[in-house]
Amino acid sequence: MSGFSSSSVGRKVIMSLSGLFLITFLLVHLGVNLTLFGGPELFNSASHFMATNLVIQVMQYVLAAGFILHIIMGINLELKNRAARPVKYVKNNPAANSGWASRNMIYTGLLILLFIILHLKDFFVEIKFGEVTSDYDLVTQLFKNPIYVIIYVFAFILLGIHLSHGFQSAFTSIGARKPKYYSCVKNLGIAYSYLIALGFSIIAIYFYFA
Amino acid sequence: MNLTLLIWRQKDARDKGKMVKYQVSGISEHMSFLEMLDVLNEDLVNKNEEPVAFDHDCREGICGMCSLQINGEAHGPDRRITTCQLHMRTFKDGDTIYIEPFRSKAFPVIKDLIVDRTSFERIQQAGGFISVNTSGNTQDANGILIGKEEADMAMDSATCIGCGACVATCKNSSAMLFVSAKVSQYALLPQGRIEAKDRVKNMIHQMDLEGFGNCTNTGACEVECPKGISLENIARLNREFLKASVK
Numbered sequence: 381m382s383g384f385s386s387s388s389v390g391r392k393v394i395m396s397l398s399g400l401f402l403i404t405f406l407l408v409h410l411g412v413n414l415t416l417f418g419g420p421e422l423f424n425s426a427s428h429f430m431a432t433n434l435v436i437q438v439m440q441y442v443l444a445a446g447f448i449l450h451i452i453m454g455i456n457l458e459l460k461n462r463a464a465r466p467v468k469y470v471k472n473n474p475a476a477n478s479g480w481a482s483r484n485m486i487y488t489g490l491l492i493l494l495f496i497i498l499h500l501k502d503f504f505v506e507i508k509f510g511e512v513t514s515d516y517d518l519v520t521q522l523f524k525n526p527i528y529v530i531i532y533v534f535a536f537i538l539l540g541i542h543l544s545h546g547f548q549s550a551f552t553s554i555g556a557r558k559p560k561y562y563s564c565v566k567n568l569g570i571a572y573s574y575l576i577a578l579g580f581s582i583i584a585i586y587f588y589f590a
Numbered sequence: 591m592n593l594t595l596l597i598w599r600q601k602d603a604r605d606k607g608k609m610v611k612y613q614v615s616g617i618s619e620h621m622s623f624l625e626m627l628d629v630l631n632e633d634l635v636n637k638n639e640e641p642v643a644f645d646h647d648c649r650e651g652i653c654g655m656c657s658l659q660i661n662g663e664a665h666g667p668d669r670r671i672t673t674c675q676l677h678m679r680t681f682k683d684g685d686t687i688y689i690e691p692f693r694s695k696a697f698p699v700i701k702d703l704i705v706d707r708t709s710f711e712r713i714q715q716a717g718g719f720i721s722v723n724t725s726g727n728t729q730d731a732n733g734i735l736i737g738k739e740e741a742d743m744a745m746d747s748a749t750c751i752g753c754g755a756c757v758a759t760c761k762n763s764s765a766m767l768f769v770s771a772k773v774s775q776y777a778l779l780p781q782g783r784i785e786a787k788d789r790v791k792n793m794i795h796q797m798d799l800e801g802f803g804n805c806t807n808t809g810a811c812e813v814e815c816p817k818g819i820s821l822e823n824i825a826r827l828n829r830e831f832l833k834a835s836v837k
């Protein structure tokens with residue numbers, strides 16, 4: 381296994397699997413957030429379930445590990461890639477052959493990381509260790525803060541951009557790419573990116589105005 | 591055509607190097623990019639100046655020797671061609687053209703625009719071969735049946751000329767497209783299956799040792815590759831690697 385993760389392709393496989401795991405997690409998270417529309421009772425019970433269910437509790441550690449792995453590998457990848465071109469081009473025209481999202485994964489990723497830290501402080505730490513009586517009130521109160529909503533929406537647009545490249549890239553990294561179904565994977569990735577970016581944002585914006 | 595050229599000049603591997611400005615005039619739009627550089631060099635020689643060193647050999651797009659990052663793109667702005675096949679009609683009178691060597695830690699500059707691409711050869715030596723019976727009982731070439739589709743794909747992969755445009759163009763200086771083409775051309779054929787596991791591992795190991803970067807699937811390589819080697823090859827390389835790793 382050490383030989384595997386010390387190889388460039390092995391590291392990309394780890395990047396891909398952790399990314400695909402995070403993609404699945406986001407769907408579950410969006411599902412829980414959507415229960416906000418069902419009112420305090422529904423959301424609080426969904427939130428309570430997430431906080432007490434044994435499987436979810438175990439998965440929490442797996443999720444943390446997945447994030448850490450993805451972030452460490454991502455930063456490691458970027459540093460190695462920078463070192464691979466010590467002298468830069470005087471004139472470079474990368475837009476002629478590649479998309480912006482694919483070239484800026486490290487920046488969208490690092491900004492998402494900043495948001496995750498803020499997000500953990502505001503929600504996770506509060507709910508887990510604070511004196512919160514209603515998770516619903518906590519969430520809807522935060523969404524009344526315009527600055528918070530702007531940061532929140534911005535973060536999810538960045539995540540959408542990260543995923544617009546990351547989704548299909550993750551399939552290529554594990555070899556799941558053939559002309560037969562590649563365009564299908566690509567379109568699914570675009571649809572998924574919109575779903576995540578719009579889904580989370582609309583909830584925040586709705587409760588800002590509600 | 592009259593053109594302004596900004597060319598990377600570097601005396602030797604140790605020199606720091608810098609961009610130097612040149613003017614060329616009387617360039618025909620039918621000339622190839624390399625012929626335009628020949629005109630410049632003739633000028634320089636007549637003026638008793640050092641000509642610009644650049645790589646070339648066949649000048650018909652089959653050897654992979656010519657390189658050059660032209661206006662920030664490997665082999666210039668046209669698609670599916672090498673620099674020797676790039677016509678000057680692609681440019682306009684009065685244009686300024688930036689000409690730089692292919693950049694990668696694994697492609698050190700030897701002089702001016704010439705880089706050392708023997709790192710590719712070492713990758714090839716690490717696994718880009720098959721075992722062939724040379725005892726005199728050589729099998730008839732048609733003895734092993736191969737599906738048309740596989741044969742076509744293997745031939746497509748085998749068209750890679752090892753030019754290094756994929757590395758030059760990749761933001762990560764990754765050699766994945768080259769290595770994936772070399773692995774694919776064997777992986778798709780029965781003759782290549784015998785050493786398949788060792789081949790993919792050894793070639794990737796050598797690629798990493800040489801200091802090439804990691805692929806992030808930006809796809810820049812397949813756009814700039816003069817032979818149209820596609821990312822499907824990289825996916826196949828990843829599959830081969832996974833197969834070889836789980837054993």
Ligand code: HEM
Pocket residue numbers: 392393395396397399400402403406450451454455457458485486488489490492493542543545546547549550551553805806807
């Ligand atoms: C919920 C959050 C995130 C999700 C769902 C996600 C998802 C993905 C996916 C699917 C990939 C493609 C993997 C591949 O090509 O094999 C990827 C790549 C990457 N991610 Fe993330 N990511 C997230 C957060 C982050 C964070 C916090 C960072 C911070 C460093 C980051 C940095 C990167 C980098 C550098 C790449 C490599 C670019 C590439 O290989 O294409 N990501 N991400």
Ligand code: SF4
Pocket residue numbers: 749750751752753754755756757767768771814815816817818819
């Ligand atoms: S894959 Fe294409 S760009 Fe890369 S070395 Fe081969 S022919 Fe050149």
Ligand code: FES
Pocket residue numbers: 645646647648649650651652653654655656672673674675
């Ligand atoms: S000189 Fe041979 S490919 Fe250009």
